Amino acid sequence: MAKIGVIGTGYVGLVSAVGMAALGHEVVGMDKDESKIRKLRRGELPFYEEGLEDYLKDAMAKGLLRFTLSYEEALEGARYVFVAVNTPMDDDGSADLSQLLSASRSIARAMRDFAILIVRSTAPVGSLDAMVEVMRQEGKERGRDYELAYNPEFLREGTGIYDFLNPSRVVVGADDPRIAEEVMALYEGIKAPKLKTTIKNAQIIKYASNAFLAARVSFINEIAAICESLGADVWDVAEGMGLDPRIGRQYLRPGPGYGGPCLPKDLLALIRMSEEHGHFPSFLEAIHLKNEAQKRRVVWKVKEALGGVLTGKTVGVLGLTFKPNTDDVRNSIAIPLLTRMGRQGAKVKAYDPMGAESARRVLRDENISIHDDPYEALEGADVVLILTAWKDFAELDWERIRKAVRNPYIVDSVGVFRDSVPAGWRAWVVGKGEVAGVE
Numbered sequence: 472m473a474k475i476g477v478i479g480t481g482y483v484g485l486v487s488a489v490g491m492a493a494l495g496h497e498v499v500g501m502d503k504d505e506s507k508i509r510k511l512r513r514g515e516l517p518f519y520e521e522g523l524e525d526y527l528k529d530a531m532a533k534g535l536l537r538f539t540l541s542y543e544e545a546l547e548g549a550r551y552v553f554v555a556v557n558t559p560m561d562d563d564g565s566a567d568l569s570q571l572l573s574a575s576r577s578i579a580r581a582m583r584d585f586a587i588l589i590v591r592s593t594a595p596v597g598s599l600d601a602m603v604e605v606m607r608q609e610g611k612e613r614g615r616d617y618e619l620a621y622n623p624e625f626l627r628e629g630t631g632i633y634d635f636l637n638p639s640r641v642v643v644g645a646d647d648p649r650i651a652e653e654v655m656a657l658y659e660g661i662k663a664p665k666l667k668t669t670i671k672n673a674q675i676i677k678y679a680s681n682a683f684l685a686a687r688v689s690f691i692n693e694i695a696a697i698c699e700s701l702g703a704d705v706w707d708v709a710e711g712m713g714l715d716p717r718i719g720r721q722y723l724r725p726g727p728g729y730g731g732p733c734l735p736k737d738l739l740a741l742i743r744m745s746e747e748h749g750h751f752p753s754f755l756e757a758i759h760l761k762n763e764a765q766k767r768r769v770v771w772k773v774k775e776a777l778g779g780v781l782t783g784k785t786v787g788v789l790g791l792t793f794k795p796n797t798d799d800v801r802n803s804i805a806i807p808l809l810t811r812m813g814r815q816g817a818k819v820k821a822y823d824p825m826g827a828e829s830a831r832r833v834l835r836d837e838n839i840s841i842h843d844d845p846y847e848a849l850e851g852a853d854v855v856l857i858l859t860a861w862k863d864f865a866e867l868d869w870e871r872i873r874k875a876v877r878n879p880y881i882v883d884s885v886g887v888f889r890d891s892v893p894a895g896w897r898a899w900v901v902g903k904g905e906v907a908g909v910e
């Protein structure tokens with residue numbers, strides 16, 4: 472079994488560390504965030520991920536996983552070093568490589584023995600050359616002191632550890648096939664198709680996969696609007712399409728637009744990467760434009776329900792996270808939408824079963840309040856807006872809410888009420904149009 476250091480214990484780094492320990496490797500997770508490491512040392516998760524805590528505790532109890540703030544400790548004796556720091560969106564949409572390069576510098580300074588640096592962050596073509604340059608500035612030479620591999624992560628937040636242990640595929644990119652072979656051997660315990668390729672190919676596999684998923688969402692949102700105009704129901708249409716194995720059912724769910732920490736930023740980074748090399752990807756641009764239009768459409772639906780004016784009205788919002796079963800609000804559609812409505816003078820009162828705390832950190836507009844109780848959030852609302860498809864929302868006491876709102880109208884941007892709208896309510900349901908609840 473191998474010794475592995477993991478730099479960055481966020482969603483991807485922590486799942487990789489815990490997953491590798493579950494496969495029997497000896498892992499040291501390192502992060503520069505003290506509070507994260509303190510929690511992890513106590514066996515607690517710094518964010519919500521189903522099932523991950525049990526695996527974490529188990530690996531720690533077996534002595535296969537520990538955490539540190541020190542690069543030296545993480546690298547000591549580790550032939551394999553996973554790099555899983557973030558590559559967030561820069562102002563112009565390209566990938567911001569500052570965390571990746573700063574981590575590379577620290578790794579170079581702390582490295583004593585030869586190691587294979589396995590980049591797990593989503594990183595554009597050219598970024599590993601920049602890493603090589605930083606390592607060179609610190610006196611480390613590729614081939615002699617270290618080697619590089621690119622091993623993209625395809626996990627879905629919320630089911631991260633399940634996805635790590637049961638992946639659709641494992642992709643390892645390395646320019647030397649022996650390195651690819653060695654890195655792939657770390658995944659011996661995993662049953663999945665395994666693809667060894669070049670670094671560039673592996674990087675583009677990651678970006679193209681996310682762009683394709685984004686395309687599916689934008690596509691079905693387009694069809695949803697067409698269905699509404701023609702009096703059809705996109706939910707049946709999507710099911711009928713998805714039954715074709717050439718199409719498949721996933722990511723054919725209409726909504727307020729895709730969000731989250733990956734799809735928006737990876738699509739834009741792919742567009743920028745392409746533009747930098749002289750190709751202007753109009754198809755990818757269309758996916759992005761459709762997503763922006765979808766967000767505006769949802770705000771427009773809210774405005775329409777309010778007679779065209781947001782100012783002075785109260786919008787009760789259900790859902791802040793970018794999807795259910797996570798507490799992550801990074802790039803969640805809810806953030807710009809609520810901000811936009813707040814700026815237009817609406818009083819926005821929101822509730823989310825898990826994302827309230829993270830949303831409070833980013834939503835600081837005086838017109839926006841976040842509540843721990845859904846009934847409190849919806850009290851006095853002129854319209855109810857549903858932005859995340861949490862199952863619990865359908866199970867709320869809608870009769871009680873009806874008595875507490877000013878106008879029983881729901882803008883259901885995620886289709887919680889696609890089968891039936893609660894009695895006494897009217898709703899706009901994405902992909903279906905206006906529906907009235909049956910008394």
Ligand SMILES: NC(=O)c1ccc[n+]([C@@H]2O[C@H](COP(=O)([O-])OP(=O)(O)OC[C@H]3O[C@@H](n4cnc5c(N)ncnc54)[C@H](O)[C@@H]3O)[C@@H](O)[C@H]2O)c1
Binds near residue numbers: 481484502628733
């Ligand atoms: N979140 C996902 O669902 C997902 C899925 C696939 C791929 N990815 C990609 O994986 C990468 C990481 O994403 P994430 O969601 O895990 O990010 P994250 O922000 O949750 O985690 C990054 C971690 O790295 C730490 N860090 C930053 N700089 C550091 C440094 N110099 N030294 C040590 N630690 C440092 C941060 O403190 C943080 O804990 C990104 O490139 C992302 O695009 C994410």
